Amino acid sequence: MRIFLQVIGILILIPAVSYVTLRMDHKDADGPSILFPGGELVSGELHSGAEPDWSFTDDVSTIELQLVNPLSSRTIWIMESGGKVYIPSGYMRSFLGRIWKEWAFQADEGDGLAVARIDGVRYERQLLRIKDPAIIQGVASKLAGKYAGGASPETVAAIAKSVADGDTYIFEMAPRGGAR
Amino acid sequence: MKTNNYLKLCAVITVVLVVSLLYIPAVSNTVEGIVLLYLSTSA
Numbered sequence: 001m002r003i004f005l006q007v008i009g010i011l012i013l014i015p016a017v018s019y020v021t022l023r024m025d026h027k028d029a030d031g032p033s034i035l036f037p038g039g040e041l042v043s044g045e046l047h048s049g050a051e052p053d054w055s056f057t058d059d060v061s062t063i064e065l066q067l068v069n070p071l072s073s074r075t076i077w078i079m080e081s082g083g084k085v086y087i088p089s090g091y092m093r094s095f096l097g098r099i100w101k102e103w104a105f106q107a108d109e110g111d112g113l114a115v116a117r118i119d120g121v122r123y124e125r126q127l128l129r130i131k132d133p134a135i136i137q138g139v140a141s142k143l144a145g146k147y148a149g150g151a152s153p154e155t156v157a158a159i160a161k162s163v164a165d166g167d168t169y170i171f172e173m174a175p176r177g178g179a180r
Numbered sequence: 181m182k183t184n185n186y187l188k189l190c191a192v193i194t195v196v197l198v199v200s201l202l203y204i205p206a207v208s209n210t211v212e213g214i215v216l217l218y219l220s221t222s223a
Contacts, residue, residue: 003181018197
């Protein structure tokens with residue numbers, strides 16, 4: 001019994017130490033890893049001037065998004081729709097979402113100031129939560145087509161319903177200074 | 181295993197694991213890859 005408990009203890013120790021070490025190691029890094037949030041995005045050209053043609057993001061799977069307050073970054077999906085870019089955050093009403101998607105709650109309740117790094121270029125943005133069904137329809141269609149295996153009417157409707165129910169947040173990555 | 185020796189073993193495992201994760205990129209990449217694979221297949 002003693003040996004059994006000691007083995008269990010080591011089997012718990014290894015993942016616990018791994019998680020804490022990797023989490024702390026990435027905390028102040030220049031950007032996130034796939035699993036762990038990172039720190040401030042400091043490298044990469046800072047975009048200035050006119051808004052780019054965001055259609056290039058159709059070929060971009062994930063981007064790095066950093067909130068200004070509080071300062072942390074994570075990897076996230078991106079969708080272009082109607083000439084603007086949007087990011088999603090799911091599981092918002094689940095237990096998992098409450099601990100994993102803290103950034104989305106902070107963006108919604110705070111000033112929404114953020115920096116996105118896409119293909120090595122940084123863009124200063126402001127996250128504006130979108131609930132307009134007309135806009136959501138287009139974003140949901142792109143989300144479904146890009147990440148959910150196809151934009152079938154059922155899939156798009158399910159995503160739109162998820163947004164309407166509050167399970168999924170959709171943020172527009174607007175130029176800074178946009179109205180909230 | 182005596183408690184004293186067990187605690188020493190845990191300390192050694194912790195130190196080796198922390199140093200490996202921080203200074204050997206392949207170790208941390210492998211760990212993250214395993215976790216990602218688990219999440220993608222069971223989520």
